[in-house]
Amino acid sequence: MEIVVCIKQVPETTEVKINPQTNTLIREGVKSIINPFDMYALEEAIRLKEKYSGKTIVITMGPPQAESALREALAMGIDEGILITDRTFAGSDTWATSYTLSKAILKIGNFDLVLCGKQASDGDTAQVGPGISAHLDIPQVTYVKKIREINNKNCIVERMTEEGYEVILTPLPCVLTVVKEINEPRLPSLRGLMRAKQTQIIRWSARELKLDEEKIGLKGSPTQVVKIFSPPQRKGGVVFKGETSEVVDKLISLLKDQLP
């Protein structure tokens, strides 16, 4: 089984904070990590390979420093890493990103499964996974919490919904986006870390992917950011303590208008 995992390097989101005095972002010392949801996609790929043999490839689109995310994935046990990097990719929105990634997947050629995390923790769009499958014109299942069965033609998966889950049969190749419940990602082994250091990372630019330059980067992105600003900071309100019956009555009187 040939599995491609798409990952994104993101800033440790929760560390991106706003300086209340200057109303600007503080990014000093913010670490770059693999998007948390992509860790589940990587783990699932490794597990499938361990069970059914085959090959796992991790790809990421990003600046040259995103190579470290690929090495982390290799250390977990992924076989190959491909960095898709080019200055002309700057400003790509989800349309242009999914176009670029889909072209890279086509260049890889043989694949049975494309795995993505359900969304990235910086953008939170959840659009790139379905976007890739739309560009490749293959089926997709989003919010996958379990791969029940898989063979070289089909797989049966559980898709999380608001009320529970659906059991879905899909032919391969397809794109699956996964949620946290699917597995528990492993830590890299010492051997994995050694191998990750020695493995050559493949680099592809826009030219190698034969991309239509009208469809990449800012130029190829239908959406455009016009303004970035900090949200109004949420302030703490009143904190009270005391006799249980007193605090309960006080709380109820404060909430009175909002209660059903």
Added chain:
Amino acid sequence: MSIKIVIEKCTGCSLCIKACPFDAIKILDKKAVIDLNKCNLCGACIDSCKFKAILIEKPLDIQKSPLNLSDYKGVWVFAEQKKSIIQPVVWELLAKARELADKLKTDVSAVLLGSGVKNKAEELIRYGADRVYFVDDESLNNFLDEPYTNILVKLIQKYKPEIFLCGATSIGRSLVSRVAVKLYTGLTADCTGLDIDLEKRLLLQTRPAFGGNIMATIITPCYRPQMATVRHKVFSALEEDKTRKGEIIEEKMEEGLFKSRTSILEVIEEVSSTVNLSEADIIVSGGRGIGSKENFKILEDLAKVLNAAVGASRAAVDSGWMPYSHQVGQTGRTVAPKIYIACGISGQIQHLVGMQASKIIVAINKDPDAPIFKVATYGIVGDLFEIVPALTKRLKEVLKR
């Protein structure tokens, strides 16, 4: 490259460095230098520069659109249904669509796909639609990505709406991502604000990014429709107006469009909670301080009285006390109810990003220094095992349940 510093104007004041969310600007020899490997061309630095020393070329100028933009008219809402019941977020979208359409002096259409759903069309009109397009076919009973995509693409190409809104539900987010790629148009996820730039007739889409630490306003200048998904509870529905009249149009589709490569074998509803977390007006949520699976019972009792949903922090889910589907936070669901009652939740930032948009946050925690108190509207320092049951008992009396 399409961003540059005008060296003559740059004073090296470093205001742009602070504005850059990507840490892409440095001062070298008293002039700003942009690291193009890091720059995402977001434009945050442009506004920060008092000397107009940063130039960015936006290739997407409305004048350069490949489309004839004036062909596109009207605001559309995807009327998501499950088991032929219109999902609550649709009413909220219709209200917002109404407001946007009134500003643009155009009309609101709802698009409804399903099986035996014709009688739901009237309901959509009573809540703000002027027109309902519906496609009725047995194969549309349950949502499947491919037929739903095929049909929406077809209808949008036929009628050319300028704006298309959809709920940011598990169906909506899968569906419209695919539709937007097929149509080659822009899609903005999880908008919390929608407005119109009347001069340019553009939809201004505001959404949180970086876990809610930053807000971004996004436009789709050259392509149509301008597509956006919106979370539950962001906008308020209109009152039902039984006198409203509208047009109901059945659309027939060719057989091939209903085909799906994926199929649903089974739909399983987990009954662990009677109220859907994302649609709940009130959520009672528990964290590490709850201590055990059994202890969640006291939260369930409180939730029952309030007709609330039960949420959980990652700590509680990872301990196996609650199923993952109840997890609120960065790796779980994002919610914004009217009241969020956090019990025994310390308030790690990963949890806060999933619930800080709630209107009122109540925190019950025995640790007076817990970070949750920094965001709580009302905080109670004390033992939740005393306070929660007492609150439930008192509410039963007050609410007469």
